[in-house]
Amino acid sequence: xxxxxxxxxxxxxxxxxxxxxxxxxxxxxxxxxxxxxxxxxxxxxxxxxxxxxxxxxxxxxxxxxxxxxxxxxxxxxxxxxxxxxxxxxxxxxxxxxxxxxxxxxxxxxxxxxxxxxxxxxxxxxxxxxxxxxxxxxxxxxxxxxxxxxxxxxxxxxxxxxxxxxxxxxxxxxxxxxxxxxxxxxxxxxxxxxxxxxxxxxxxxxxxxxxxxxxxxxxxxxxxxxxxxxxxxxxxxxxxxxxxxxxxxxxxxxxx
Amino acid sequence: xxxxxxxxxxxxxxxxxxxxxxxxxxxxxxxxxxxxxxxxxxxxxxxxxxxxxxxxxxxxxxxxxxxxxxxxxxxxxxxxxxxxxxxxxxxxxxxxxxxxxxxxxxxxxxxxxxxxxxxxxxxxxxxxxxxxxxxxxxxxxxxxxxxxxxxxxxxxxxxxxxxxxxxxxxxxxxxxxxxxxxxxxxxxxxxxxxxxxxxxxxxxxxxxxxxxxxxxxxxxxxxxxxxxxxxxxxxxxxxxxxxxxxxxxxxxxxxxxxxxxxxxxxxxxxxxxxxxxxxxxxxxxxxxxxxxxxxxxxxxxxxxxxxxxxxxxxxxxxxxxxxxxxx
Numbered sequence: 001x002x003x004x005x006x007x008x009x010x011x012x013x014x015x016x017x018x019x020x021x022x023x024x025x026x027x028x029x030x031x032x033x034x035x036x037x038x039x040x041x042x043x044x045x046x047x048x049x050x051x052x053x054x055x056x057x058x059x060x061x062x063x064x065x066x067x068x069x070x071x072x073x074x075x076x077x078x079x080x081x082x083x084x085x086x087x088x089x090x091x092x093x094x095x096x097x098x099x100x101x102x103x104x105x106x107x108x109x110x111x112x113x114x115x116x117x118x119x120x121x122x123x124x125x126x127x128x129x130x131x132x133x134x135x136x137x138x139x140x141x142x143x144x145x146x147x148x149x150x151x152x153x154x155x156x157x158x159x160x161x162x163x164x165x166x167x168x169x170x171x172x173x174x175x176x177x178x179x180x181x182x183x184x185x186x187x188x189x190x191x192x193x194x195x196x197x198x199x200x201x202x203x204x205x206x207x208x209x210x211x212x213x214x215x216x217x218x219x220x221x222x223x224x225x226x227x228x229x230x231x232x233x234x235x236x237x238x239x240x241x242x243x244x245x246x247x248x249x250x251x252x253x254x255x
Numbered sequence: 256x257x258x259x260x261x262x263x264x265x266x267x268x269x270x271x272x273x274x275x276x277x278x279x280x281x282x283x284x285x286x287x288x289x290x291x292x293x294x295x296x297x298x299x300x301x302x303x304x305x306x307x308x309x310x311x312x313x314x315x316x317x318x319x320x321x322x323x324x325x326x327x328x329x330x331x332x333x334x335x336x337x338x339x340x341x342x343x344x345x346x347x348x349x350x351x352x353x354x355x356x357x358x359x360x361x362x363x364x365x366x367x368x369x370x371x372x373x374x375x376x377x378x379x380x381x382x383x384x385x386x387x388x389x390x391x392x393x394x395x396x397x398x399x400x401x402x403x404x405x406x407x408x409x410x411x412x413x414x415x416x417x418x419x420x421x422x423x424x425x426x427x428x429x430x431x432x433x434x435x436x437x438x439x440x441x442x443x444x445x446x447x448x449x450x451x452x453x454x455x456x457x458x459x460x461x462x463x464x465x466x467x468x469x470x471x472x473x474x475x476x477x478x479x480x481x482x483x484x485x486x487x488x489x490x491x492x493x494x495x496x497x498x499x500x501x502x503x504x505x506x507x508x509x510x511x512x513x514x515x516x517x518x519x520x521x522x523x524x525x526x527x528x529x530x531x532x533x534x535x536x537x538x539x540x541x542x543x544x545x546x547x548x549x550x551x552x553x554x555x556x557x558x559x560x561x562x563x564x565x566x567x568x569x570x571x572x573x574x575x576x577x578x579x580x581x582x
Contacts, residue, residue: 013529016551017396026396037494037511095369123356123372125510125530127391130372130410131360138364143443146328146360147353149504162353163505165265166456169326170447183511184497184504215369219399221391226536231543231553237562238570244542244560245574251540253462253486253519255579 001055001153003046004108004115006101006133007039007074009067010126016223023220025091026126035070037183038121044188045151045181046119047078053153056080058108058115062100064089068204075199076191082204083108093214094127098135100209105140117158120180122147137178145171146180257314257342258284259292261335261349261358262303269306272350274418276411277310279377280348281421283409287379289345291425292316294338294432296323296331304427311421316432323434326354327444332361334434339406341432346377346385346407355410363408370408371400375415377407390415393510393533414514414537457506460489463517465508465535467493469524469545469564473501478568479523485575491515491535493525509534523564527552544568 011031018027035043046057058081059074061067071082085100092100109115118140120133130146137144150161150168158173162182173179191199234243248254260280262273269277277293284291292314293307299317307315318334335358339347347362349355351373363370373394377387385402390412402409457463464483466476476490483490491508492501508515510530516537523544525531532555535541543556544564553559560567 013392013395016529017392019396093369125392128373128393129370130356131363131370134357134360135364138361144328145443146357163451164353164448167448167450169445170449171443172446173443184507187498187500215402215404216371217401217403219401222397222399224394224397226555229541229555229557231556231559233548234558234560236560238566240560240562241567241570241574244567244571245578247542247558248486248575249578251519253488254575255485255487 001049001053001116002058002113003049003055003117003119004058004060004105005039005042005046005074005079005119007035007043007059007061007070007121008124008126009033009061009063009070010036010124019221019223023222024218025221033066033069035073036121036123036125038123038181040188041183041185042119042121042181043074043077043079044186046117048186049117049153050078058083060085060101060104062092062097062209063087071204072199072202073191075202076195077189078195082202084204084206085209086206087211090211091218092211093216094129094131095135095214096212098132098139099212101132101136102139103209104207105136114176116176118178120178122180122182133178133180140178142176142178143173144178145173148179148181149185151179151181151185256287256289257292257344258289258346258348259294259335259339259342259344261347261355262293262295262307263350263352263354264295264299264303267300268302270350270352271418272352272355272411272413274306274310275413275416276348276350276355277312278419279375279411279416280346281311283346283348283377283379283385287345290314292342292344294318294335296334299429304429307427308424309420311423311425312427313425315427315429317429318432318434320434320436322436322441325445327441328354328357329361329443330434330436330440331358332365333436333440334432335362336365337434338432344406345379345382346409348409348411351410351412359408359410366408368404368406368408369402370410371402372410373412373415374409375412377409392529393514394536395529395533414516455487455489457489457491457508457513457515460515460517462486462488462519463491463508463515463521463538464488465491465493465520465522465525466496467523467525468495470496470501471565475565476502478565478572481572482568485572493528493531522552522556523568525552526550527555
């Protein structure tokens with residue numbers, strides 16, 4: 001089964017986010033980059049699927065040339081083909097992103113045959129738009145399920161489960177399909193040393209899609225003013241336990 | 256001129272996130288003197304209708320179809336598209352839940368219009384323009400944006416808006432809307448639902464005991480479980496814990512796990528990475544137990560105990576048992 005996974009390069013934010021002086025982006029000069037945890041799981045899930053069902057995993061990203069680093073990370077755990085849709089650093093909205101992905105998929109499928117499954121993360125860690133997978137599915141005329149935490153291929157269908165109000169709901173999709181997954185669907189593996197070596201040399205297919213502006217225009221980014229509580233220190237070690245018990249009693253949570 | 260809000264309910268009551276979406280929608284409607292309408296899939300119960308009145312909804316539409324007995328995201332979107340168009344809605348809004356985001360994204364795809372997720376304020380400036388603020392990074396960053404599209408399709412960040420009833424309750428009319436659905440709209444639908452283990456769900460727990468890397472191992476959760484049991488609390492964990500395989504992901508609190516809003520959150524051995532804080536920023540009271548007095552969690556806590564949780568928690572459990580006479 002041929003699986004395509006779409007990922008996005010995002011900064012690895014630590015204890016706080018800082019924005020640039022023009023308030024247009026996150027100040028990343030001290031930060032490393034990664035993909036969202038949901039997407040790490042999407043790559044892992046794709047690799048597990050082809051380990052069971054044979055086939056190839058392709059990984060696609062829309063981003064600056066530096067995003068090749070994220071493609072290579074995916075290659076290190078088993079992705080066979082790497083595709084970069086190269087941007088010039090401008091931010092792409094979800095509509096334009098979906099259009100570029102759809103064009104790339106159409107061209108690729110015309111040459112190499114259809115992807116039985118296209119995987120996404122449920123939402124990108126940075127913009128959290130929750131929609132690229134769904135827009136791609138509509139454009140390609142394929143069924144789509146989102147937020148999936150368990151996936152099982154039972155041809156000609158795909159059984160996909162997600163959490164819903166303390167339970168588990170099941171969707172059965174016809175293949176080919178588009179699915180977005182959530183962290184927790186699996187525990188991603190660490191890349192092996194030979195995997196890393198192979199990834200360094202893996203070729204990257206590159207093209208430059210046409211940028212277009214989404215009808216949502218970003219004006220400014222700002223860090224929310226969080227009320228910095230100054231914690232009252234109840235004490236150190238077990239000496240603090242009586243004060244802690246008293247506090248829990250005051251809060252009304254003791255049995 | 257109408258703002259249409261999709262309401263999700265749990266079978267009897269509207270869900271909390273939907274009440275927040277109604278408050279948000281009312282503010283948007285008021286910014287241009289528009290009516291507030293609500294859509295419910297299936298027949299709304301008495302308590303849902305009472306909420307619609309108190310939140311200022313003037314017209315409620317019950318979307319009725321035998322085909323909608325189980326959730327089908329594209330069909331819900333198709334129904335909202337039809338209803339929104341018949342009302343000439345200037346905006347369609349849903350809660351930023353899994354279903355709300357999903358249905359609105361399908362609606363955006365069907366109408367080929369933008370959908371803006373996780374907004375917390377929106378104000379109309381002219382017929383086709385809405386000024387809005389939305390969450391990025393699960394609320395760790397805010398984007399102020401201008402949306403030029405009609406209807407505006409928005410979802411609401413549930414931890415960014417307070418559910419506030421209208422100053423005066425409305426008289427809510429109730430009408431039935433029969434959607435035109437085709438087979439394609441129903442191709443993806445819930446075919447089965449299984450209840451997971453009973454017990455307090457993390458998302459709804461009033462008290463959550465959190466454990467992080469500082470717990471040290473899977474076995475280290477014993478005392479935390481015991482404390483949670485005593486307080487009738489749920490156990491939550493940081494991403495470090497699930498990545499290490501100590502606990503399953505369904506216990507994870509944070510941006511890519513569960514977002515919690517308990518009355519009390521006791522964070523044990525959790526340093527407080529931004530992705531974790533995004534998941535617990537709505538906790539009313541936070542107590543941190545940590546060896547590091549400079550950990551980021553301390554500056555977000557109301558109270559803190561500095562020290563080793565593997566000693567403090569068992570001592571706390573013993574003290575609580577003694578106090579309640581169950582030692």
